[in-house]
Amino acid sequence: MGDGSNLLVIMALLPFVGALVPGWMIRAGRNACATFTAIPTILALVMLGLLAPDVMAGEVIQAEFSWLPQLGLSASFFLDGLGLLFAGMILGVGLLIILYARFYLSGEDPMGQFYTYLLLFQGAMLGIVLSDNILLLLVFWELTSLSSFLLIGYWKHLPEGRQGARMALAVTGAGGLAMIGGMLILGNIVGSYNLTDILASGDLIQSSDWYVPALVLILLGAFTKSAQFPFHFWLPHAMAAPTPVSAYLHSATMVKAGVFLMARMWPALAGTEIWFYIVASVGLITMVLGAVIALFKDDLKALLAFSTVSHLGLLTMLLGFGTPAAAVAAVFHIINHLTFKAALFMTAGIVDHEAHTRDIKRLGGLARLMPITATIGTIAALSMAGIPLFNGFLSKEMMLEEASHTYWFENPWIVPALATLGALFSVAYSLRFIFHTFGGPVRDDYPHKPHDPPFGMYAAPALLAVLVVLIGLMPFLAEPLVTVAASAVAGEALHPHLKIWHGVTPALFMSLAAIGGGIVFLLIHRPLDRVWLAAPRPEAKAIFEWIVEKLAALSRWITEISHNGAISRYVAIFTVASVALGFAAYSGGGVGPETRAMLPIPPLVGVGWFALVCGVGAVVVFHRTRFRALVVLSIIGLMISAGFVYLSAPDLALTQISVETVTIMLLLLALHFIPKETPKESSGLLRARDGVIAAVAGLGTGALAYTFMLRDVDTISGFHLDNSYEGGGGSNVVNVILVDFRGYDTYGEIIVLGIAGLIIYALMTALLNGPAGRKLRNTDFTRDLSRDRHPLMMVVATRVMMPIAVMVGIYIFLRGHNYPGGGFVAGLVIAIALLMQYMASGFAWTQMRQRIQYHAMIGFGVVIAGLTGAGAWLAGKPFLTSAYGYIHRPPIEEFEWATALFFDLGVFLTVLGAVMLMLYSLSRIARYAGQQVNLEPMDYDPADRVKKREGSE
């Protein structure tokens, strides 16, 4: 890459870098801000100037950086004639706008923000015209949508601004997304996203099956951006933006992006029938429609906006014609439209700024009050009208010429006639702009007395007006630029000659007809206006907003109906989906033959099964009477534990039965605070539905289990059986799996418990400190059927049983590695023993005698388990590697130790701590709820009676 490439890249990025400036410089004042904002633009212009000679000489300057090669996205830029033209416009007008905005924006407007957005937009726009990679182009394309959103919504307090911004974003955004699709298809056809490659593959593209979808999607992008029918409606509403924005985005640059894109893709996409019929037709319709509407707009900016729509239609139509001459006309008109339309917007802005209104009906006679402005405006408007000697005339003549020999479905009249009609309306609204604003007598009812603005404000439009005249008189000045640009569009070298007089051509007559007709229309504007106002016509904004609102309402309806907070339904859907998809999956395969005979069913097992089924049925039937449901729940736990015993799973039985008990305790504690009954509220239909879902789910799981139980597979557990004793030092294989082979699972499992303890404690704290705390204090939860809280008999029995239970706990803990048991069950046994103590003597009394904090116990447990596991690192072994050995030292004949025991100790402590912390938290809530606290271990010790009697005697 040469110097030119570097310069090109720097130029492309300058506005983005520059966007950082205003936000920072605004602290130095508004003048400094504007000045420093201009600098990046000026620099970029200078660079463009440096590059221009090479481009004018026919060279294409390229630069490429890798960005996301996996996608085919690279940061590639190139500068050819078309790019040069547009870059020049973007930067040149940009500079003028910066100048103009400095004077236009009032003191309350955040100028830093404005310039930041403006430069962001400038960068995005520049990016579009310089991209040599269509994905990169898409990036910049979407960026223009975003930055224009910010600019249109700049006056955020104005509803029109917000709505206009959203509408512009929605419409251009939609087009942009369609274009993404189109570009991706296009890239796929060509096999490259590089624009240069794509432009060279026109034939390949146009012969592809995917040509039409790609074309349509890309055109959607272009049409929305360039406000082509039927997407034209957003543009006038974007006029809510400050006038500099309208002048810059909505006349000079952004709306031309669509036109640019069509011009850019011309070699690749244009020239086919479908291209002609879509593009030219849409352009033609837009041109006429825009012009007609413009005539009846009273707001100066709206008038100009629809005029812009019309002119964009004109450009689109020209590009749609697909001939080199039309390309030349289009390029030339792009330049001319830029000059007069930007000048007109700025003029309108000045009028608004001075007179405090843009309503034509409230204006008139300004020529005398602000002659400079009037002069500028008149020159520009005459150009817009296509009056000879101004530049607009030249390109319009070329357009009419092209239209005059264009056939539309073999009809030679339609296109020229409509083109003339468009030109006619164009003359009419242009003249209306001049005469109804500046002409006529001076009025005395302006909202504000207008004067010509300071030089800074009219300098920019004045300069443009000068250009209008210059090009109008000496079109050859523009010829080199038009030549390179048009050649770039056409993809071949063109040699156009721009001149004022073309001789007596059909175009001349069409032009004359337009001017004459235009004058007539202006004269009869008043009655026409009445007819227009009386005629029913769709209000695009209203329709758009109606559609968006309806879509939003529909979305809201669907969303809220489906996500209505009914977890029951969510779970029902989840269940049905699981069963259905599971079944679908199953039916796609098959199962092998049964490989195992069924085990016999002893009668006792049948009894247990019956009790279990009854238990489940009873829980379901009794579930409204909550306590009763809890009682029958115990049957199920008991039967399952018995089943585990019978089916060779003693460890499971131990765990199941102890967990079951603690769970019941928790549920009982919970039931204390919540309603004791469940109201009957689901309808019969709902219950039936749930019944069916439940039955299907039950059948599914049952059948699944039945299927796999009769089929053997080879499992990895043979290894565990083989290595448990020698490798893990224990003969209870289940325990060795838990603390060794899969000790890591157990580590996770105790952490779950520890977290559960923490959450419950945290929740309790949050509850007591929140509104629930207040409520608790005012609610009496006590059932208080009985007046004895801590009966003597229970206390005494517990005193004896406590130590025994602790002993059992120790025993279960120590033997776990070799026999059923282990840290988890031991922890629960001790917890249950403590629970017994709490039930006997009450929480307060017991807690007072409790020396170890449960928090600490959980912490120690988790840390001990973790450190035991990490201890293996000392031996260079992985986490949780165990060691074991035997101590032979009389009188203890053989004492076996294993590091797994320490791990199990961690398990034990965590379990105990977590369970007790849960109980503690629940009990704390109860105490908060106004419960009395006991200071004695039992309600009344009869021995006290004796002591008292003795004392009194």
Place this chain on the structure above:
Amino acid sequence: MELVVASAIGVLTAGGVYLVLRLRAFPVILGLSLLSYAVNVFIFASGQLAVNLPPILDKYGDASYTDPLPQALVLTAIVISFGMTAVLVMIAIGAFLDSGTDKVNISREDRDVEDPVK
């Protein structure tokens, strides 16, 4: 025997699902407990069912044993579901105390109307 276990799993699942679909927190908790029984037995059954072959190694004999791995998995699952149930129970209490209702479904009115604590 397999039929007994499979049907027990089915019944437990059905009961559990039915209760989980109820509208109040308490039956939902009961339902989840039943489901947790069901799934524990289900995993347990994924090994071979065997009578009187507990995986406690006999140091001196060469006995055969049932598959110990599913048992270990079930143990882990039991403990985890205990922790989960405990948290769920506590949150149910919290939700009830905070909002005055133990409905599990949150209706539009619940979301829109901010009734202060009574």
Place this chain on the structure above:
Amino acid sequence: MEQFAEILISAFLVIAGIFGLAGSYGLVKLRDTMQRLHAPTKATTLGVGGVLIASMLYFGLIRQSLSFHELLISIFLFLTAPITANFIAKTFLAQNVKPEDIPETDRAYGWAVYEDPPGGTGVEHEDQRGE
């Protein structure tokens, strides 16, 4: 000897079975809750006791491995059965029986379920006084 042991064990098992069945049957047969309370707390206790003794004898005499851990379960049951019965009885009384329907204590204090113990039922906890 073996023969005798078998007879002994079988006898215990049969007796235990009968008592166990009687206890559970009583639960169904008897008229009201307090009556039903008699059945299991007695019959079942001896039933299980019989089973436990049979088990001890079986492992001690037949399997020649002296076993007495069954005793522990017996101790447990003997310790807990009265407490259980006591609680169930109180539950029944508190829910279903008015103080008038049972004999009075003929002393200063009535029955525990209906009357506070001397000295009341504890004190307020700091939690209730607010934090």
Place this chain on the structure above:
Amino acid sequence: MLARRLVPHPIISVLLLIVWIMLVNKVTVGNLLLGAIFGLAVPVITAPYWPDRPTVHRPFKVLEYILIVLWDIIVANVEVALIILFKPNKKIESHWINVPLELTSAEAITVLAGTITMTPGTVSAMLSADGGNILVHCLDTDDPDSVRADIKQRYERRLKEIFQ
């Protein structure tokens, strides 16, 4: 005092040693030693929950009491089993009996209540609020007073000797 702190409940310690042996189900020196260690250690942990240890005066009386109760339990079971199995419900005549107590030790009252529950046709339903009476439910009797007298004579008297 230190001894009391270290061995808060000697009887419990012995009991726990026995429990340990029952648990491990194997009498070896090692197990005895381990059992002794735990037997001493566990009561130290649980001692706070049993602040005033009861005193037992006559160990032989304890043995005698246990034997009597065991015998009565067997009798009770037979009697109740017969009532349940063969007596028509209509003919079963239940009674509430108020038994005033002379015992004042909580442990003694508990043992008495337990004994009542385990023996013929009686269940101790509750105590009075100050622990001075036991409410007994009698399954089937035509003479409630004799039942009360029996309880006081056969059990309370012996317990009084043991505990007071």
Place this chain on the structure above:
Amino acid sequence: MNHWIIAPIILPALLAPILGYVMRHDVTIARIGSIAGSVAMVAIAAGLFVTAAGGDISVYRLGDWPAPFGIVLVLDRLSALMVLLTSVLALIVLIHAVATNWDAKGVHFHALFQFQLMGIAGAFLTGDVFNLFVFFEVLLIASYGLMIHSGGRARMRAGLQYVVMNLAGSTLFLFALGTLYASTGTLNIADLAVRLQEIPVEEAGLVRVAAMLLMIVFAVKAALFPVQFWLPGAYSNAPAPVAALFAIMTKVGAYAILRIHNVVFGPDIEATGDMAGLWLFAAAIVTVAIGAMGVLGARRLMPLIAFSVLGSMGTLMLAIAAFTPGATTAALYYLVHSTFAAAALFLIADLVITRRPGDTLTTLPATVQNGLFAALFFGAAIGMAGMPPLSGFLGKLFVLENLRAPGQMAWAWSAILIGSLVTIVGFARAGSALFWKSTAFVLPENTITESEEDEEVPITHEPARAWEVAPTMAAIGALAALSIFAGPAARYLEATSDQIIDRTGYVAAVLSNPDGLKPYPKSHGDEEAGYGEDAAKAEGHTTEEAH
């Protein structure tokens, strides 16, 4: 063996108890400890990332047991990436929580937070399906605690629903695992992959059920239709920083599908075929639609963001469902992107809604720093909606580019593009109401005080300090960085995707047990050797340990 592999799990697992039990009385110390731990976690994760970048798959055999008998941790590019992503996100969220004082609004925040990290890291690193379940539970239960952190009426009830739904999901997980073990006899992912290759489709009924149920389980986590219903309620009622952290939680589901349904049930496996892809694809399409509609129809900011998360999960899943290397690369890119995008949105939402009464999108007076918040919201929103210059746009292009299969393209493209449009419109409406319209709005004097009194969450009118804004900026910065460095990122992700799809490499690494492992196999089975010593074995032929 590289012990650092387990560090992302052990570090928070040891730190959390200390935070929860020792430091629970002093919030300052807890904060220092927690942040220090999280910084260390980022460093460790970065180290692991570098280690894995080379392409070697490191296996950590817990307890020194050989795979598949013990549990192994597997560090490959994917797990390293996910752990790094988690730790960076966590640090950002943690700083936000501390700076905005969220952590002090309830107890045990830091302990739960660290446990949450442990669970997530554990899920990403494990090579065992049951262990995956265990760590799912760890991360879930920690998330329950975080979800209801600081309490409140709506949060509590939403929390209850969140727990119920996830318990249902966990139950299904266990059903799936039971079926899987019953039909394959193993739990190790690599071993499952080997065994699955052997199962002919005529006998694959059970494993197919297992595969499908597992997919549903993961879909619940990833919030895919029709099991996505829980997400909006949960995320919109969680404390906003927690919701930001949850951005990674949905990714856990996505990760699991990427891992399990590529390595074990890959589309080229005869037994399961393209079953997963088909269903995932359909579900993802609907999810995108639901997300977009939710964004457009939202009345409140938090649900709006939650629905946008749904939509992004749909897009992500579309890419995952293709099960091709290119689409997987795109999926990974989008995964990283959408994590930070969601986090950024929730964080900025937190800054805003703690300064106004509630998060309704009705107009209320502008908050302090309206302009700053608006800018941050704009940045985060264009990130999420997939607009340039942030990474969402590239991610979207990337996904679209790789979904070109016939029958796939029309649906996927329409869904993603139309979904984007609707999302953009939705965000524009919301942002306009929150930040633009508010500038023109003044609430009548008396109403504001009244509504403030009722609020459970007190409103602050303090401007956000630098520390409070920095994490949001960092998240948006991550999006920018991901966009600028898309090339290098995609290179790594491409390699990652190749590694994911290369089942053989994974299996070989996991099942090749070096000598010197503990149990000296008294070989299991009749074949002399233990389990697959090398790739050759893993790759193809059977491991029939006929018993």
Place this chain on the structure above:
Amino acid sequence: MIEMALIFAMACYGAGLFFNLWRILRGPQAADRILALDTMVINAIALLILYGIKANTATYYEAAMLVAMVGFVSTVAYCRFLLRGDIIE
């Protein structure tokens, strides 16, 4: 002979389970249900021990012991719930 006696005893306790179940489901008083459940637990203990004899193993003894212990605790808890509302006040 022992075999026969075992089967007899098991049949007795098995039948007992039915009676317990009946009473649990039938009530009518909560006390009845608790009582029946407690009895069922005790019957289950007996069955466990019987099964231990039949299977000729002591492995299941711990289960019986644990059932005895937790059965008591849960019975007390059920009663306390009805009596006092809060089981560990």
